[in-house]
Amino acid sequence: MRLETSDWVQGRTSNGELIQGFIEHIDTLEGIVTVQVIKSDNEEAVGKATTVREHWIKKIPEDAQMNAQQLLSMIDIALATRDEAWFMELTDQLQAVKLHDNYDSRNKDNAKHSRLTSFI
Template identity: 55%
Template sequence: MRFEMSDWVQGKAENGELIQGFIVAIYETEAVLKVHVVQSDNEAVVGKAVMMREQWLKDMPFMETEDAGQIADLIDLALATQDGAWFQELSARLKQGARKDAPSGGQVGHRAVRNRLDLPRYQ
């Protein structure tokens, strides 16, 4: 299996809906993953876990961010997903960035979300 727990993924479900989210369970024998959906063109599945075949999914691209507002948004996401380690990491980077005057201070990685038009939206 090419994915691990908590990886951010995007893909197209069997019925054609686009989903973006993170992996919450892996069933290797069936090559199936349970994905907690944070964005979809089907609003009914947002916030729910859906089963997806491995071949339907791909990794979300990794991008760097320096913006304190984006880091704060990621902190909110870490709280919503109850990811304590990520929350601590983001909080430390936000504090570190606040202490530095240089624009390169406090960089933190995040995943860019792309819509059907392939335009980036940052999470």
């Protein structure tokens, strides 16, 4: 597996902390990757960069969709780094997730109503 800058990854640090985030830098000679931590079992690590061995992490498939909370965390980082293009991309994704969630909840409500009326 070939890792690249900006890939989403998950794995463990040398302290055994579970992390999830994106790659900021790769040192191929040393086999060390700098990951911007978005999610961790150590709350103090969230929002900070950490270095891990390349073989301690794995790439998260691109088709794995982020949920609203993950997108909000990413939006915070985009604001902190003043990356307007990334901010706009993330807010568009957040809007799409919210629309999808609303669509799902409406369809579930309609399905419940349809089953209920079939008994009446």
